[in-house]
């Protein structure tokens with residue numbers, strides 16, 4: 001077994017950096033390893049206009065450690081009122097790379113999300129034209145649909161239609177959690193790809209619900225049964241260029257997760273690349289890590305790959321029990337557990 005692994009510097013294609021004190025914690029954790037990250041727009045209020053994106057970009061830059069070389073890639077939060085003009089202006093501005101589709105009320109801060117997809121026809125056409133990607137939180141929100149079925153139903157009810165209707169639009173099916181999603185992505189054209197989180201590769205719903213409820217393993221889309229976990233592992237182990245790294249690191253303070261109505265989201269940023277290395281090694285796919293982490297994402301987005309490297313060393317370490325956020329505790333994903341690899 002090799003004891004060091006040097007790969008092209010990776011990027012994180014799906015992350016929540018938040019704002020204010022949380023931003024000050026989250027940005028350095030990601031800039032430690034990643035060169036770029038797609039910053040999710042689900043702030044309160046959300047990042048809706050090109051001006052909002054510009055202002056948020058500046059707040060992220062202000063929280064970025066000097067010399068880290070980290071660049072945030074911005075996104076607009078699609079609402080029923082996102083216009084083709086806003087899309088064109090965002091593309092011309094240069095810092096915005098994608099628009100994010102949250103079906104209304106699907107997840108954290110998604111109350112302003114889209115209620116009528118057909119109303120966005122001209123907006124999707126404009127995105128395809130100027131080269132902005134469509135990033136999708138792929139879950140339906142109807143009360144009668146079981147929470148474990150919401151991704152699969154979204155594919156059939158919405159995503160297959162969007163992909164068929166806009167063949168020129170690049171679509172990223174974010175944080176996929178099922179074999180159905182992996183199959184859909186593989187069966188679709190080159191304009192469709194997906195991000196996969198560390199928790200959905202490492203865990204299944206037993207890790208959430210067996211032996212007492214584990215709020216720090218609760219995220220959306222919720223962890224699924226082990227056959228889906230295995231399908232996701234097979235997807236990354238296949239080496240397909242349609243799958244790439246997106247942690248969905250989604251920080252919430254300890255009290256907000258350990259709560260009668262706990263928030264969804266796992267804060268994986270402090271050990272993101274190390275978590276992927278752990279699971280890729282366990283499934284015998286460490287040789288596929290570099291393309292997943294550093295090639296497939298920029299290739300799909302049409303951006304250059306990074307030219308510098310990071311080195312992982314085999315040196316077991318324990319993820320701390322908590323992380324401090326301006327005096328308040330937050331529990332990171334995999335807290336107290338031991339990882340084999342460490343970024344030097």
Ligand SMILES: NC(=O)N[C@@H](CC(=O)O)C(=O)O
Nearest residue numbers: 016107108219220250264265
């Ligand atoms: N993934 C999560 O469980 N939570 C995310 C929202 C999201 O990505 O859906 C958050 O913003 O907290």
Ligand SMILES: [Zn+2]
Nearest residue numbers: 107137220221
């Ligand atoms: Zn989401």
Ligand SMILES: [Zn+2]
Nearest residue numbers: 016040248250
């Ligand atoms: Zn997310």
